Amino acid sequence: MKPAPFDYHAPRQLKEAAQLLARLPNAKILAGGQSLVPMMNFRYVMVDHLVDLNGVDDLSGIGVGDGRLRVGAMTRQRDIETAPEVARHCPLLAEALRHVGHRQTRNRGTIGGSLAHADPAAELPAVCAAYDATIHVASVRGVRQVPFADFCTGFMATVLQADEMIVAIDLPLWRQGHGHGFREFARRQGDFALAGAAALLDIGGDGAVRRAAIALFGVAASPLRAYAAEARLVGQPLDAAAIRAAATAPWLAEPLSDIHASAEYRRHLGQVLSVRALTDAARNAGVEVPNIV
Amino acid sequence: MGKKPTRVTVNGKSHARLVEARLTLADFLRHELALTGTHLGCEHGVCGACTVLVDGRSTRSCLMFAVQANGCEVTTVEGLAPDGKLSVLQQAFMDNHGLQCGFCTPGMLITLTELLREKPDPSEQQVREALTGNLCRCTGYAGIVAAALDAAQRLRGASGA
Numbered sequence A: 001m002k003p004a005p006f007d008y009h010a011p012r013q014l015k016e017a018a019q020l021l022a023r024l025p026n027a028k029i030l031a032g033g034q035s036l037v038p039m040m041n042f043r044y045v046m047v048d049h050l051v052d053l054n055g056v057d058d059l060s061g062i063g064v065g066d067g068r069l070r071v072g073a074m075t076r077q078r079d080i081e082t083a084p085e086v087a088r089h090c091p092l093l094a095e096a097l098r099h100v101g102h103r104q105t106r107n108r109g110t111i112g113g114s115l116a117h118a119d120p121a122a123e124l125p126a127v128c129a130a131y132d133a134t135i136h137v138a139s140v141r142g143v144r145q146v147p148f149a150d151f152c153t154g155f156m157a158t159v160l161q162a163d164e165m166i167v168a169i170d171l172p173l174w175r176q177g178h179g180h181g182f183r184e185f186a187r188r189q190g191d192f193a194l195a196g197a198a199a200l201l202d203i204g205g206d207g208a209v210r211r212a213a214i215a216l217f218g219v220a221a222s223p224l225r226a227y228a229a230e231a232r233l234v235g236q237p238l239d240a241a242a243i244r245a246a247a248t249a250p251w252l253a254e255p256l257s258d259i260h261a262s263a264e265y266r267r268h269l270g271q272v273l274s275v276r277a278l279t280d281a282a283r284n285a286g287v288e289v290p291n292i293v
Numbered sequence B: 001m002g003k004k005p006t007r008v009t010v011n012g013k014s015h016a017r018l019v020e021a022r023l024t025l026a027d028f029l030r031h032e033l034a035l036t037g038t039h040l041g042c043e044h045g046v047c048g049a050c051t052v053l054v055d056g057r058s059t060r061s062c063l064m065f066a067v068q069a070n071g072c073e074v075t076t077v078e079g080l081a082p083d084g085k086l087s088v089l090q091q092a093f094m095d096n097h098g099l100q101c102g103f104c105t106p107g108m109l110i111t112l113t114e115l116l117r118e119k120p121d122p123s124e125q126q127v128r129e130a131l132t133g134n135l136c137r138c139t140g141y142a143g144i145v146a147a148a149l150d151a152a153q154r155l156r157g158a159s160g161a
């Protein structure tokens, strides 16, 4: 349970970090270390070089402007969870973070690290999917912007090249007064979720849905946007029947199946949790709907 | 893969060492500084026995390298009772049967120290949520939760609240 030997690099500047990543063979980025270090301790991961981003300037911080919330990749999960601008502008993100690991892991874990790790059961990628986040990725070739819909390429796999690093995440803001809902099912608080759902709803003065986003996690190799369900909701008055119909829209064709939960159980969870997340979102937007499940 | 220098302030005392980069903060505390109060149950971030405060925030010391703690202030369980006298929280653990074998206790104490600093009047639910990152094989948690709530009350009393 000790990591294999490696060389440690602690760049102070982004440019220096990018050059190290471009130059060093078999290198990995160390962000919060809450997923990587366990894998190194188990020797699932053996690297020759570790490039620690914790000392790099300008990689952490939260800002609001130009219709979006920008979060630096190295911002600690706990700092995002407690930031007033997140509570005000992206309450879904704050709510989701309460479910990410434990207090001790959120104190070190970062948003960029969680996205790069891309665990199918992770909450933060699902939030990025719901918001259609933009991921800023840097390397010696410059900075490119990746829409989150293109970011995950499969089970714990992303478009990130070996010499690239996430530097920031942009979440486009929804209209003030929109509703959010976040539900997951885990056997214990802080455990990996068997399944979960994140929902955003913008409801007009006439009670009709103007915009909807639903993202599921833990059910497929990467977060799943329930586009069919969203399409059913938009333009309709929001009531219990609409929520029920949306949550049963046929978007969960083949959920994951493993020792923790069968595909059938995950499909069931996906539907129940979508209903609950949508119900919470409706209520947070000021629309009263009865409990369905 | 030469050794790297690191200077860490632990319980108020500064220590400089040359260490292998792969040395975890937990092993640094235990083997370099002989502070064996910090326990290792799993070494992969699940049990919480290794929890210490790094710059005031609860952290799993098995998931951080000693070289990363360069320039940091670390508090271990030894730092909770510097003069050998139990802290209010430690005394509450003793009085409420908050420990049996004691293996998980250092991590529990550190996690709860952070919680009580931020939330002097936590609900039982908040205590239980804070403790989800710390596993105990012995107590069934009831005594630990009681100890935390008791300590919170004693600390509030002491501060005249």
Ligand code: FES
Pocket: B039, B040, B041, B042, B043, B044, B045, B046, B047, B048, B049, B050, B051, B060, B061, B062, B063
């Ligand atoms: S030893 Fe660090 S969490 Fe178990």
Ligand code: FES
Pocket: B098, B099, B100, B101, B102, B103, B104, B105, B135, B136, B137, B138, B139
């Ligand atoms: S007292 Fe034995 S593990 Fe908690």
